[in-house]
Every structure is written in C-alpha cells, then in structure tokens.
Amino acid sequence: MTSKLKFITPGDSTWLEDKPDIDAHTTTQFVYNAHHSLALDLQRQRLPIYKNRSHIIYLLDKYQSLVLVGETGCGKSTQVPQYLIEAGWGADGKIIGITEPRRVAATSLANRVADERGCILGTEVGYSIRFDDCTDTSTKIKYMTEGILLREMMGDPLLTKYSIIILDEVHERTLLTDIIMGLLKKIQRKRKTLKIIISSATVDAEELRDFFNTNTSKDSSKDTATILSVEGRSYPVDIFYVKEPVPDYVKAVVDTALKIHEAEEPGDVLAFLTGMDEVDRAVSLLSDHANLIKEGRQKLMPLAMYGSLPNSEQLKVFWRAPKDTRKIIVATNIAETSITISNVVYVIDCGFAKIPWYEVETQTNSLIIAPVSKASANQRAGRAGRVRSGKVYRLYTEQAYNDLIDATPPQMQRSDLAPAILQLKALGIDNVLRFNFPSVPPSKNLVAGLELLFALGAIDNNGNLTNPVGMTMAEMPLEPVLAKCLISSGEMGCSDEITTILAMLQVQNIFVRPGGGQALIKARIAHRKFEVKEGDLITLLNIYSAYEKNKINSWCQKYFLNAKALRRATEIRKQMRSLLRRLNIPIKSCNGDITQILKCIVAGLFPNAAFLHYSGVYKTVRGNRDLYIHPTSCLYTIEQPQWLLFCEILQTNKTYMRELSVIKAEWLLELAPHFFQKTKLERD
Template identity: 50%
Template sequence: MNSESRLKFLKPDDSDDVFAVDRETQNAETTSFVFNPNRNLSLIAQRDKLPIRKFVNDILYCLSNYQTLILCGECGSGKSTQIPQILYEKGYHAKGIIGITQPRRVSAITLAKRVAEEMGQVFGEEVGVACRFLNKFNEDTKIKFMTEGIIMREIFANPLLSEYSVIIIDEAHERNLITDCILGLLKKIAKKRESLKIIISSATMDAKLFRDFYNFRSKSNPKDTSIILTVEGRMYENEIFYLNEPCADYVQSTVDTIMKIHHKEPAGDILAFLTGQEEITRAIRMLREHMELTNVTEDELKVMPMHASLTHHDQLRVFFHTSRNTRKVIIATNIAETSVTIPGIVFVIDCGFIKLNWYMADLQINMLVVTPASQATARQRAGRAGRIKNGKVYRLFTQEEYQKLPNITAPEMRRADLSTTILTLKALGIDNILRFDFPSAPPAKNMLASIELLYALGAIDSEGNLTNDGLIMAELPLSPIHSKMLLESRELGCSDEILSIVSMMQVQQIFSYPKSGQGAITARRQRRNFEVAEGDLITYLNVYQAFVANGCTKEFCGQFCLMYRHLKRVVEIRNQLELMLTKQFKMKFNSTAASTTIIRRCICAAAFPFAAYLHHSGTYRMVRGDTEVNIHPTSCLYTEKQPSWIVFGEVVHTTKLFVRDITTIESPWLLELAQHYYHKTSVRNNQI
C-alpha cells in the first residue's frame, strides 16, 4: 500500500480521513530565536516586539520584592534570550554574573550567540558560554550561559556562588536528575545568600510546586520569598491533527506524513520527533528511499538528523538557512523540544513516544525504555510549529489516547540511578543524603540501592563517608562504573587502553548499520575486521586504535563502515579526560599490549555488579536477582559461540531485556576481584 492510500489528512471536513482536526487549536508565538522574515527590521526592533518585553516592570518588581521568581512563559515568548538582557539593562550585572543554565549543550551555545548578536557584543566577551569541551568566556563576561553540569562544577569550586548575582534555571520542566539536584542546592544557597536572585523558567511546569519549594516563610519571617509570574505570548495559530486509528509503526507513519506534507502543503520546514538515534537513522534511510522512488531531489527536500550524539557542528547545521525552493526536514529526539527554535518550522510531526531511563533498584540496573510521552511533552513539541506563520501539528496517535496520557513526565529523580547524585552531594559536604531537600523526593529503595552500589565500588566507606577514590570519582564527569574502571587501571597497568574504552562508551554508536541490500552485507563484513571473542569493549578498543593509527580520516571510516563524527567526538572526549587525569589527579598512563586478559580483569573489577552467566536454557541469567537477559543483536557476540560468563554495561528493554557493551570474563575473577560482593555457594550450574 502506498503512502497516498495509507495516510489521508488535511481535510477536517471529510469523515473518511485518517487524521481528524482538533477544533480547539493550540497556539505558539514568535521567539527571539527566529530570524524574522521581515528583513528590514533590525535585531533591536525584533527583540522589542517580543511579548516578554511588555512585562519588564512586572519582572523587576517581583525580583525586587522576592528572592525567587517562578516565570511561566508560553513557548517563544522570549524568556531564554530576553530575561538575561533585561537584567543586564537594569544593572544586575554590576552585582555579579548573570548565569543561565540550559539542559543541553546545543541550546546553551546557540542562545549565547543569539544574545551576543542582539546586544551587539562579541561572542565570548560580555556574553559567554561554558559547556563540555567548549569555554567561550573571560573575566569580563557578565552574561554566562551554561549547561547544568557546568554550574554543578561551579558549586564545587564556590559553594555559595558568590560570583553570581542572578541564577536562571531555564527549561525547568524537564526535571532531569541534575536539574533537581541543582534546585535543591540553590535552595540551601539562597538561605545563606539573601542577595542571590533565582529565576525558575519554563513554558510547561508545576509552578506551585516550585513556589512552595522556594518559599522560606516562617513564624519569625511571615513574608513570602517566592512568587509566580505568568507571561502571555504573541502567537500564531496551530492546527492540531490526530489519527482516527492507531498506527502500527510510527516510524513508517512519520516518513509517510513527511512525504504527504511535501507533496500537498505549501512552503515550510518540517520537524519530526522520534525517540532515539536508531529510529532517526531508520527514518532517514526510508525517507531517502521514498525520495528516489518519487524523483524528489536533495535540492527539493533536505533531510537532517538532530540528536545528542552528533558533533557540535552537525547539530548546528539544522539552524542554517536553505535556498528558497528547498524544504528542510529535521528528524530529532527531544533535544529539539526546548530552548532552541529552528528557523522556518511550520509543520511538526509527533510520534507520541519518548525514550526514558528507568532504574530497577532490585537489580541495580538502568534500562532504556520507550514509553508514551506526557501531555506536557506533546504541548512542548507542538510549540515548535507556528513561529513564523500559522502552523500544523500532526500527532501520530488518536485524540482519545492523548486524553489518557499523564499530565507530566515523571521527574528523573524518581526513576533513575542516584549514585552520581549521591557522590556529588557528598563531595559538596552534604553527609545526610536521606534528609536532603529535593523538589521531588526519590524513592527510598532507589536511594538505598545507589548507596549500596557506591559502597561496593569503594566510593564510600561503612560509615557513608567518601573515600579517596570516591572524591576522584565525584570529580570525574563519568558514571561511577566508568570512573572505577579508570582507577582500577592504575594498579593493573592498562590505563591507556581503559581510557580509550571509557571514551568510546560515551557515544551511542560507532558502527554504521545499513538495513538492506549489499550495504548491510558489506558493513557486517567490515565489522569482522575489529570484532573479537572477548566482547564489545575490546572491539571498541580495536576500532579506536585503528582509527588513530590511520590518521583519524573520514576515508578510513567510509571504508570500514564506521561513524566518523562519533569517532572524532571520542578523540575529543579522550583528550579532555587525559588532560584532567594528568593535571588534576597526577595520573600516569601505562599500556599493556601482551594480551587482553588484564584489560578484561580491569573491566570486571568495576562492572562486577552487572555479571551474568549462561543458563542451561540458552539465555543468560544475572548473578544478582537471577533475571533473564539476552545479548543485543548489535553485539559482536550475538551470533558467536556464547561465553559462559559476561559483564555488561547497558540494558535495553524492547521485546526482551537485552544487554550491550559486553565483555567476557572468567567466573573466578568475581570471587577474586569482588569478594566483598560475591561468595560461592554449592548450587547447580556452578553459580556464584
């Protein structure tokens, strides 16, 4: 069945259409990030037309009378770019730096550049940015955009943030793990520093929760310390369409809808939301096949991905203008939901799903789970359309299903591994983690499981205090498992190889996976050049060493079906980690080239909590909990003779529980390297 007969929409008066229009249309307004099509307007004129500029006096009044402002501004009202400028114009920069946090690197960089441009400043001077692998600021910087990880490092260095006069937490509705941690720390700082002003900003969030959280009113001081301000926005109308019947494959439906829009709708770029990199890659491949069949050229339809694993340059490509007759199609994860507004977007396609981390405390494992999105997420995605003219939003689910969605996505604090958070808080001197004031308290079982894991890794002692290794693990921008792996490599004499492996594990995908034809056969044959029986992590090491030995060239990656941009990012990450370890921790690097046994022992010494053995049924069982798991199809061990014992790095839940980043081990290593965690018992199958 072709796309013409499969998807019919855009005619709300036709009862036979697959899509039905929502009569209550949603609105989205222009933003400071959109390049106004009226070219004769100056940047200042564009800026002054933004809705947030009408509320300058209200914002200043709230900040004068309250320490914390909860700012609810509709999508595109100008919150992210205008609030820092308003504060700068009113002299807040004279009292200290105006700091703005963003949940993602690309939003921090692009917003900083836009604000510098609007202010007529050189980017990196008065207006700067700080994020992983990029620092563009100096001692004269007064407005500083940061990722949330950077402000956490700032709190390490300066617990009261005395250099800052205002801290703006943008896109607070995302409620990821580090956001909630920062919100809790800012509450403690605010009690000590009454002069520090805090602004919590978002388009879709539980404003009352944040207001009550930052309200320090007491009997001795009955005055409220926080207030909510809601900002209206100037909006273009969005029509929202739903499916009449559920679709079997939302990736296929996304591709069909893109082609339908391109053939039937007037000019306007398309933004489609999918859950992850693998789905985006599949959708782009399918879309290009459609283009070939229908004789649509790249000059007519320019398709681009947008996800966190892309290099900074590749992420910024989506913001570049195309020629007049070219329609731009961006297929993105939720990285495109907030803060950054891609110019020219008129049509949005929402698959209705999102990929979340979910922590199973009983097994101490994080799972990547694809779940239905929330209504707040759907509204946020819809707000990406209609920025320059009336827009259309296509939701690939029924209106009845939308009504069943939860109002908001569960905060990551309630569904994530807390070991990194606990390490960070303890390094900041907060000993009683169980009594720390989070905006949403995490489940006690998650907290206790994370503490148990840190104790097993040697990061904390029996009294709950940080060990020397724990202090280093708190400083490193890695998970505790990966940090432990690096620390163990010092004693085992394989730190050079382990650093390469850990760096490779920071990117999502290094192999190219064509889905059909000769390309898939060729890619599989080329992967054989690197694969070894010892598992995925040793395979990653072989790939990295071969990439460096061949000059880190794009030609080498093309020949062996490798992802060039991801491997280039690995090189960047490795260089940064090596610089940190040598300068800050005086770590010396050594190498073992004799065999992989030492490297595998080192991996086992850190990843021992995630060990599994081959059950007589042909599947693997985790040593802890005896849960059945399966080798992921992308693992180099998937079609090989299955080893008796493995450790793994990640669990993915689709049709089954699949494990990835696998390394083969010997069962005696668990007793030798983790005798505090395992003991041997006399049971069948020689289980530990």
C-alpha cells in the same frame, strides 16, 4: 579613496562622514553589520518576553527567587540574561549563569546570544559543557549543563562569582535539576544576595514558588519567591489523530512526512521519534525518497536532530532551507522544549519517548520507550504554531491521548541515585536522607544508591566519602562505575587504554550504518575488521587505535566510521588524560594485555554482570531479569559467551544489553568478593 561616505554604525542612528581611510569593501561590510544588528534588535523586540523586561528586573529586585513561566520560543532563554546584563547585574566581575539539561541547548543558545551581543563566542558570552569549556575571564553570560554547575559548587559552595542563576527547562525535572534546586535553596539562606530564576515552559509554578519561599508566616508581603507568566506567541493548530493504532511508528512517520510534502503548502516538518537509531533510520528512508524527486518539483531535505549528533550537524536544522526545498527534521524529544527551530509548520508525533528508568531489584539502569505524557504531547503540538497556523499529526488515537498521564514523573523518582548521593556527599551534605528535595525520591532508591557506592569503595561503613577513592570519584564527570574503572586503571597499569575506551563511550555514534541495500552489507563487512570476541569495548579500542594511524576522512568513509565522532572522542580522551594528571593517576599502557583491560573494566562495572541461563537467555545476577544481546553488538552473531558485563540496558520489545565485554566468573570473585558469593555465581 577621497569621496565622502555615509554609513550607519551598528546600534547607532547617527550619520558619520569624511572617512577617506575606509575602502569600499570595509564600508560594505560595515553597512551589512549595521543592518544585521538592527534586524536582530527588531527581532528581539518582537519576542513576547520583551514587554515583560521591566517586570522581570523589578521582581528580581524585590524577591530572591522568580518562577518565570513561558512557552518555548517566547525568548526567556536568550533574552532574560541580556536584560539582566543591561540592568547592571554583571557588574563587579559577577556572572549570570544559565543551566541547561542538554549540551546542545547550552552550545546553541550561547552561539545565538553571542551573535545578538555582537561578540566572539567565549568572551562576553560563553558556554561550559562536559569536556569543553568555552569561557574566559571576561565572560558575563555563561550557559552550562547542570552537571557543570554542580561541580563548581564543590570548589565554591556559595557560588560567589555568580549574581544570578537561571535554571532553564525546569519542567523536564531531571535528576540534576532537583539536586541543584535543593542546593540553591540552602545557598540562599547563607547568601541573601544570590538571585534565582526558575524558567520553564510547563510547570507547577505554585509548587516551585512554595519550595523556594522561605517565609513561613501568613503575611504574603514577606514572601521571598514569586511567579511571572509570559504570554506566548502562537497561532491556531489543527490536530489530527489516526483511526487505528499504527504497527510501526517509524515507517508511519516517514509515510506521513511524504504525504505532507506532496499535499500541503510550503513549510518545514518536525517529526518526533524516541532515539538515535530510529531517527537515523527515518532520515535514511526519507533521503532515499528525496533522491527520487524529479526536477521542477519541490525538493526534500531530511535532517536528524539528537543530543549525541556532532555540533556541526546539529546546527544544520537551524539554517534556512534553499529555495523550493522543504526541511523535514526528525528529532528526539530534544526538540520538544530545549531548542526552537524556526519555520516549522507541521509536526508529526509518534506518541513515544525514551526515558531512563531504574530497577531497584536488579540495580540496573534502563532506557525504556514509554508513551509520552499529555504535557509533552501538547508541548510537541505547540511547535507547529510558531510562524503561522500549523497542523499536528498524532500517530495514535484520540482515546489513547485521553488515557495518557498528565505529566512524566520527575527523574528523581525513577533513576539511580548513586551519582546524586556521591555529589551531595562531596558537597558536605552527610545526611542525604534528610536533604530537602523538591520531589521526594523513593527510600529504596536511596538505599540502593548507598549500597552501590559502598560496593565501589566510595563510602565507608559510616556513610562518609572514602579518601582517596570516594573523593577522586566525585571529582570525575563520569558515572560512579566508570569513574571506578578509571581510578583502577592507574593501579592496574592500563590507564592509556581505559581512557580511550571511556572516551569512545561518551560519543556513542562511532559507526555509520546505512539504511539498507548494498551499502549496509559493505558497512557490516567493514566493521567486522575491527570486531573481536572479547566484546564491544575492545572493538572500540581497536577502532581508535586504527584511527590514530589514519586520521583522514577517506579512511573513515572506507570503513563506514563517523570521522567527526572520532575527532570528538580524541578531544574527550585528551581532557580525560589531563584530569588523570591533575588527580595524580599514572598514565600507563598494558601493551596489548587484553586480560588486564577486561579485569579493569570488571573492577568498576561488576554490578552490571549477566550470565547465560540454561534457558538460552541472559539473566542479571541480582533479580534474575531476562536480558538479550543488542543486534548492533559484535557478539550478536557469534557463539554466546557464559558471562558478560554491559554498560547500559535498552528496553524496546525486549530488554537488550549494549556495549558488552566478555569476562570470566572468577574475575568477579577476585575483584568484587564483597559483592558476589561463589554459591550465587555457580547457581543454575
């Protein structure tokens, strides 16, 4: 090709000529990339955060800590790290670290910023989440979950490779958020050059500024922390309430979504439900209706969005819908603040959310379905006013809204503190009771956490980490009870099977359960082929063992199993085994000895024991709390065993146990004699 070509390079307005060595396809692609880059630049400049760019850089030069308050969607999560790189904060090999409370937020934001920077994900821009590290030595902007940053502190207590740490979505006040804020405050005293940005959509900014402000005098010119508010870009939103409370909010969400689709102008719908099961049920019902829509009418595209969904499925909610098609995204509270979905005009709010709750009396972690706070309800409503005037349909009365609490209590005040204490001990903070938390946790929760760690053998009589058990548990990215199972598996010769079970537990959505009809019956029959009387954990082991021999999608479809979830479990299992090798824990198989596997599970999960009471319900050994087997468990339809171990508790209309294992009472006395007494076990 010898003719002169004219084209624009990405990010450059100069015209280049005389390029005879470039063919027409390359030129077309080059021009496309140029337009794509220019479009992104224009889009970035329209974000509300753009006009605050120089203010952010100036305040970081002057102060150690900056509380950045701005609505979700204003660009603070994606643009601020780029402004800092452009201002030179990534020089000398330093990294800008951004923490996110959820894995999906870390991966989706890293993808977005890599696209804007025009680089391959994992190079200049990368992410690191549990069992998945997509970074290299050239990474300048690193998105990660809070747990990853906490583990990095164990190897590098002063975080010397970071120039700036951005704590994103602080208003969620997760357990790890509060721990990291307390630790960063200590690090700043030793390392004055470390800058911190506390980024949030809705937060008590003055409280956090005062927490990070090391100036004790009345002279405000010496303050080390300040606040910057960013104006949001939102349109008016009309809010509608129901006249009477709805009996079934999942069905009400589906009905409301269908009415919007029939009567309202084009625009996507975002509906909030509490958990994976409810989301899948609603999507299934909407899919049935979508299949009945006749040709020539606007089509319907129902999509699910929750944290444990495979990454490829999560990304679908960000894609633009085909022509004449309306997306209905059914999500958990992950879509409330962690991610921004474009083109949402209508929001349906069920009024509830699933939150973790810890009962000290029974020492059990629960997921309870509770009414949202006013702050959460307003945040959900704000999703509707991003592209044009929107409408919000609240499936509760206006009086019910007025009765809601202002904000959800920080997780620090309502959760099991054993994992937090373990991490703090590993970081060399011996006196946990005097640690400076942003929100002071209840003393009884701290004591219960110490008791659990002592029972697991992680700390000694003086409260110090034991070696090797305590040190090894702190190295593992698992809950203390599961970490103890993994450590014990090496000694008991079943680490091969235990790594498989724990990897399957991390995925959570192995089974495909259709919404109803013949498909549901077929799925139930298919799942029964793997079920065993020993419980759900051994069932998961059976499923993975069968999957290893038939690693094809058609086999998964035949038995109604999630192929993507099983592939993810394979990756986690591989990572877990490499962790065992690093910690010098032998990888052995017990060759089908189920008793040995169950005993190993008891060695870690013994605090989660429950027995069958003569009244016909299960009760916790401590606290006498009534429990029921969850309907999705393989033990739900068989004769009730006398003793069980559960992995988690779910609170809905009843208190359900999930992920169960059948055990014998004598194993508790054999493997945890310090925790149980024979008289206690034989009661009732």
